[in-house]
Amino acid sequence: MTAAAAAPALAFKGVTHGYDDGRPVVRALDLTLAPGEVVCLLGPSGCGKTTTLRLAAGLERPWTGTVRIGGATVADAGAAPPVHVPPERRRVGFLFQDFALFPHLTVLNNVLFGLKGRPRKAAQARARAVLADVGMADHARAWPHQLSGGQQQRVALARALAPEPALLLLDEPFSGLDTRLRRTVREQTLRVLQETGVAALMVTHDPEEAMFMSDRIALMQAGRIVQIDSPMQLHHRPRSPFAVRFFSEVNECAGVIRNGALDTPLGRFDAPELADGTPARVLARPEALIPTLSGDTGFAARVVSVRPLGHETILLLGLTAPGRPESEALPLTARVPGRPRCDPGDIIALAVEADECFVFPDAGPDPEDAGGTG
Numbered sequence: 001m002t003a004a005a006a007a008p009a010l011a012f013k014g015v016t017h018g019y020d021d022g023r024p025v026v027r028a029l030d031l032t033l034a035p036g037e038v039v040c041l042l043g044p045s046g047c048g049k050t051t052t053l054r055l056a057a058g059l060e061r062p063w064t065g066t067v068r069i070g071g072a073t074v075a076d077a078g079a080a081p082p083v084h085v086p087p088e089r090r091r092v093g094f095l096f097q098d099f100a101l102f103p104h105l106t107v108l109n110n111v112l113f114g115l116k117g118r119p120r121k122a123a124q125a126r127a128r129a130v131l132a133d134v135g136m137a138d139h140a141r142a143w144p145h146q147l148s149g150g151q152q153q154r155v156a157l158a159r160a161l162a163p164e165p166a167l168l169l170l171d172e173p174f175s176g177l178d179t180r181l182r183r184t185v186r187e188q189t190l191r192v193l194q195e196t197g198v199a200a201l202m203v204t205h206d207p208e209e210a211m212f213m214s215d216r217i218a219l220m221q222a223g224r225i226v227q228i229d230s231p232m233q234l235h236h237r238p239r240s241p242f243a244v245r246f247f248s249e250v251n252e253c254a255g256v257i258r259n260g261a262l263d264t265p266l267g268r269f270d271a272p273e274l275a276d277g278t279p280a281r282v283l284a285r286p287e288a289l290i291p292t293l294s295g296d297t298g299f300a301a302r303v304v305s306v307r308p309l310g311h312e313t314i315l316l317l318g319l320t321a322p323g324r325p326e327s328e329a330l331p332l333t334a335r336v337p338g339r340p341r342c343d344p345g346d347i348i349a350l351a352v353e354a355d356e357c358f359v360f361p362d363a364g365p366d367p368e369d370a371g372g373t374g
């Protein structure tokens, strides 16, 4: 492998950026994508995802730090004069939510648009090959308005990939599609990315989409990456309450660490690395609470409401403690597969799945730095 081939597809180092009000919205960001890697930037609205993508694209000039693409420095705020390679010379492809194909050009000519400057025959061959890659070879002569939303999105993907970019940048590329179509189109997109081996940085605020698409997820909060891990690691080893709460509603019980564990109404959770006396809380995902037929789990809960969602059901429960009035029941949310056999008013036994529960110290001013145990 040559040194250039081994270079990261994208490397941000110490990148800070903001807009006119002088407030940084991306803060000291370090991020590296391996060749062929798909990384999703995931986080709440306004956390800096799109700004990060625009910095990679060259649409923004960073205040500090460097950006490298495929081993080449495309931005260096500290150089004199600062380095800034414009978007069209960065070897990046774009796929945005409003993937707007040119309505006055056929599918083939839309794809050829990105291949200007190449010999005509080679460009035609490349455009047809990439249309075949996305399963649109038979539509080369069609006009955009004759295509479904999903087909248009595949043509936009072909147009972005045609010039063989070193890096593909995707900003909420599926959010304009309805739910069912979105699933199909993102599967097709992922397959094409894997087959072409292009590295991709994708912005989404949809945790399920990030879990599905990513080799790694970069979870962002207030301009920083607070955790970057594989979807599985992020699920099983969340490093902050934020990383748990972002993926689903959670049940939370506070307490104080005693003898290396946290005693809560949901049971005792080991937390050996937390000092005695530390205020802490357990975060239990809704799927941690499992209604069980064996009545002897130690936890009895009153079913408050049953909300069937089709393939799963949300149960709102009130956890009762022996000798305590029901008015003091702890409200809990459980998520169970299928349709459980219980109705509002029933008392059910609950088992608690410890793998889906996480203990964190009750943090000071900066909760994102808090460590946790699973």
Ligand SMILES: Nc1ncnc2c1ncn2[C@@H]1O[C@H](COP(=O)(O)OP(=O)(O)OP(=O)(O)O)[C@@H](O)[C@H]1O
Binding pocket: 019, 020, 025, 043, 044, 045, 046, 047, 048, 049, 050, 051, 052, 205
């Ligand atoms: N052109 C701009 N001028 C001024 N402020 C901006 C500009 N673009 C973004 N911002 C601000 O920067 C912050 C980060 O915005 P950004 O679009 O990067 O976040 P995001 O995570 O992509 O959000 P969303 O999911 O809502 O698109 C926000 O506070 C936003 O208001």
